[in-house]
Amino acid sequence: MQGHRDGHGFLIRDDADGDIFLSPNEMRAVLHKDRVKVRIVRQDRKGRPEGRVVEIIERPAHPIIGRLLNEGGIWIVAPEDKRYGQDILIPKVGIGTGKPGQVVVVELTEPPALFGQPVGRVKEVLGEIDDPGMEIDIAVRKYSVPHEFSAACLELARELPDKVRPQDSKDRIDLTDIPLVTIDGEDARDFDDAVYCEPAKIGKTKGWRLLVAIADVSNYVATGSAIDIDAYDRATSVYFPRRVIPMLPEKLSNGLCSLNPEVERLCMVCDMLITAKGDVHAYQFYPAVMYSHARFTYTEVAAILANTRGPEAIKRKARVNDLLNLHDVYRALLASRAVRGAVDFETTETQIICDDNGRIDKIVPRVRTEAHRLIEEAMLAANVCSADFIQNSKHPGLFRVHEGPTPEKKDLLRNYLKALGLPYTVSDSPKPIEFQHIAQATKERPDAQQIHTMLLRSMQQAIYTPINSGHFGLAYEAYTHFTSPIRRYPDLLVHRVIKAILANKKYQLPALPLPGEAQAKLAKRLQKNKAGAQMDDAPRIKMSPAEQQAWEAAGLHCSANERRADEASRDVEAWLKCKYMREHLGEEYSGLVTSATSFGIFVTLDALYVEGLVHITELGGEYFRFDEARQELRGERTGIRYAIGTRVQIQVSRVDLDGRKIDFRLVNPAEEFSPRQLRDKGNQKFGARGASRGSELSADGVKAKPNQPRPFQGRKTEGLSSPNRQAKASAKGAASKSAGQKKSSQARKNRR
Numbered sequence: 001m002q003g004h005r006d007g008h009g010f011l012i013r014d015d016a017d018g019d020i021f022l023s024p025n026e027m028r029a030v031l032h033k034d035r036v037k038v039r040i041v042r043q044d045r046k047g048r049p050e051g052r053v054v055e056i057i058e059r060p061a062h063p064i065i066g067r068l069l070n071e072g073g074i075w076i077v078a079p080e081d082k083r084y085g086q087d088i089l090i091p092k093v094g095i096g097t098g099k100p101g102q103v104v105v106v107e108l109t110e111p112p113a114l115f116g117q118p119v120g121r122v123k124e125v126l127g128e129i130d131d132p133g134m135e136i137d138i139a140v141r142k143y144s145v146p147h148e149f150s151a152a153c154l155e156l157a158r159e160l161p162d163k164v165r166p167q168d169s170k171d172r173i174d175l176t177d178i179p180l181v182t183i184d185g186e187d188a189r190d191f192d193d194a195v196y197c198e199p200a201k202i203g204k205t206k207g208w209r210l211l212v213a214i215a216d217v218s219n220y221v222a223t224g225s226a227i228d229i230d231a232y233d234r235a236t237s238v239y240f241p242r243r244v245i246p247m248l249p250e251k252l253s254n255g256l257c258s259l260n261p262e263v264e265r266l267c268m269v270c271d272m273l274i275t276a277k278g279d280v281h282a283y284q285f286y287p288a289v290m291y292s293h294a295r296f297t298y299t300e301v302a303a304i305l306a307n308t309r310g311p312e313a314i315k316r317k318a319r320v321n322d323l324l325n326l327h328d329v330y331r332a333l334l335a336s337r338a339v340r341g342a343v344d345f346e347t348t349e350t351q352i353i354c355d356d357n358g359r360i361d362k363i364v365p366r367v368r369t370e371a372h373r374l375i376e377e378a379m380l381a382a383n384v385c386s387a388d389f390i391q392n393s394k395h396p397g398l399f400r401v402h403e404g405p406t407p408e409k410k411d412l413l414r415n416y417l418k419a420l421g422l423p424y425t426v427s428d429s430p431k432p433i434e435f436q437h438i439a440q441a442t443k444e445r446p447d448a449q450q451i452h453t454m455l456l457r458s459m460q461q462a463i464y465t466p467i468n469s470g471h472f473g474l475a476y477e478a479y480t481h482f483t484s485p486i487r488r489y490p491d492l493l494v495h496r497v498i499k500a501i502l503a504n505k506k507y508q509l510p511a512l513p514l515p516g517e518a519q520a521k522l523a524k525r526l527q528k529n530k531a532g533a534q535m536d537d538a539p540r541i542k543m544s545p546a547e548q549q550a551w552e553a554a555g556l557h558c559s560a561n562e563r564r565a566d567e568a569s570r571d572v573e574a575w576l577k578c579k580y581m582r583e584h585l586g587e588e589y590s591g592l593v594t595s596a597t598s599f600g601i602f603v604t605l606d607a608l609y610v611e612g613l614v615h616i617t618e619l620g621g622e623y624f625r626f627d628e629a630r631q632e633l634r635g636e637r638t639g640i641r642y643a644i645g646t647r648v649q650i651q652v653s654r655v656d657l658d659g660r661k662i663d664f665r666l667v668n669p670a671e672e673f674s675p676r677q678l679r680d681k682g683n684q685k686f687g688a689r690g691a692s693r694g695s696e697l698s699a700d701g702v703k704a705k706p707n708q709p710r711p712f713q714g715r716k717t718e719g720l721s722s723p724n725r726q727a728k729a730s731a732k733g734a735a736s737k738s739a740g741q742k743k744s745s746q747a748r749k750n751r752r
Helices: 134-142 151-159 226-234 250-256 298-306 311-315 317-340 370-392 407-419 432-442 448-457 489-502 517-529 532-537 545-584 675-683 723-727 745-751
Strands: 009-011 020-022 035-043 049-058 064-071 074-079 102-110 119-128 181-184 193-202 205-215 238-240 243-245 264-275 280-291 294-297 350-354 360-365 399-401 463-465 588-597 600-605 611-615 624-627 632-635 641-643 647-656 661-671
Touching: 020 035, 064 119, 064 134, 102 134, 119 134, 134 238, 134 545, 151 226, 151 250, 181 298, 181 370, 193 264, 193 317, 193 370, 205 280, 205 317, 205 370, 226 489, 238 545, 264 317, 264 370, 264 489, 280 370, 280 489, 294 298, 294 317, 298 311, 298 317, 298 370, 311 317, 317 370, 350 545, 360 545, 370 399, 370 489, 407 448, 432 448, 463 545, 489 545, 545 647, 545 661, 588 641, 600 647, 611 647
Parallel strands: 020 049, 181 294, 611 661
Antiparallel strands: 009 020, 035 049, 064 074, 064 102, 102 119, 181 193, 193 205, 205 264, 238 243, 264 280, 350 360, 399 463, 588 600, 588 647, 600 611, 624 632, 632 641, 647 661
């Protein structure tokens, strides 16, 4: 069951077929996340099924978070997640130490019934709603993010040494004399990668030797140990504003496994020879012991590269030549990317700056410099070598797979390009270079952002799987994640596989838990999207059925938990943004339309980088029709259009903190171009070389976090025929997308 804040719900079917609608009356006896059996009893006028609950199969024992309230002497908890459509009654003996208005975690003691509300007891008191960090405490419980290490894990971590011991360096290459350096953001606390580059001869031609050293987490985290079990359960570190929930205990993530400056650390090295054309001529992997000679920030490196005689360069004089070598190999790798045809879109990343109380002080765009791109290309090269090494060794492992567009998304994109009158389309078996060609050819058009967004949305989401079918967005035949074992479990598995291959052994996965609810949902979605034709044709590594099942389960688990972490992070960001925007009610801002739907337009503000909904009833007194091919709303009387990239002036009209929604009111009509104007303006610019950099798609799994809008994933309000009927479409909030939930998911899907 998937509840809706308006009281109705949907059955998400096990066979991945269309959802079944359940009326509010049918939802009285069931809860969001219940597993139920439903009988279809009728079809609506559009032929969509409506059901009746026949049997409740399973009611997961998950906690419910909400506000404890006392209404006329009756204690209730109003769930924070509005998909739980009913308040929970709390007997007086069940409130514990809770006080009215506090945020609590509730455990159900009696299920809901047709004529009775659910009953529960307070299991945990989180505190006041305005307490600093409360939004994070809510999110980790709401999304079941593991946030406390087990006692066995912490005990094992305490037993680890505080530094590298002489015996730890046995059978390792000594790289302590190589001036490896780390380059990260100013606020980074763990450093899992270090780099070094020097010129090298490859035959008779010029090239470079590039070393990418990655913290050797696998040396300290044994397969099946208490630390390993907790790390697998988390699968990834979760990043919130001002707080991180790490995958590993702090002694490892910020200590032994962090490549801190001027201390010895154990590492796994990808040692590559790169040609002048940016191709990897040769590579090797080996365990080593290293010594970081400097800790650089992106800002510092960018300043040095921009001015080798400036104050930053003088301060780091001994390392300037090394940085210039890194910049040279980066430019070669960049040239190889262009030849390969990797997709590269321009996106805007934002960073939330909080005050001491954890509230938003400001939201600023992240500036991507040459230093960011330099590290990204180095990490991509190491990840590709890792995938190639595993594949050539015919050893099972997890690949990072990004499939091409599904047939439905291809058709939608073709229709969109055709509707705009663009002389471009995509083939039945599209290549990344086709997308990049369209992006480059249209980058100077007034509607370039709209076109690039549609290109981005046509792609699928990347997953971890033992069956390699390449990475579409990055245009790699094989790709995996090797460079962040501190914060991603798949990288840790890749390290173990590479070590096993080097030792002429075979890595055996430990006994892992069966896939849970999130993994099951992901598996159904993948089955439904099924780019299976590509995967069936892909070269496979021989595995026994049990072995393949184990690796597939691990891939599903890591992919699903990656999405869980993203959802939790977006929820916190949305909460913070809503709280921030409550202080700006009634104020006017300019912004760009980032999505058009049948029920309104989503607008991102220029100054604040916050997104909200302008409901269709706020667009004026005429009827607006949603054009799916053009992805725009068009007024039938005036012909005014609202499409991605349209500039508008809005007023902040409403903020719903519980629903994570921000509503805008339109102040002036759109500044629009006619189709002919768009074609004329665009055709003047066709042929421009190069594409803007900064795409998160280009930084697959490296370091940055995207903040790109994605298409509405909810159920659209359809069949509207007049402004009055439009106004009745579940009201404004029914179809509203959360301010942060919508933000950045699609770019995240495609970039990885």
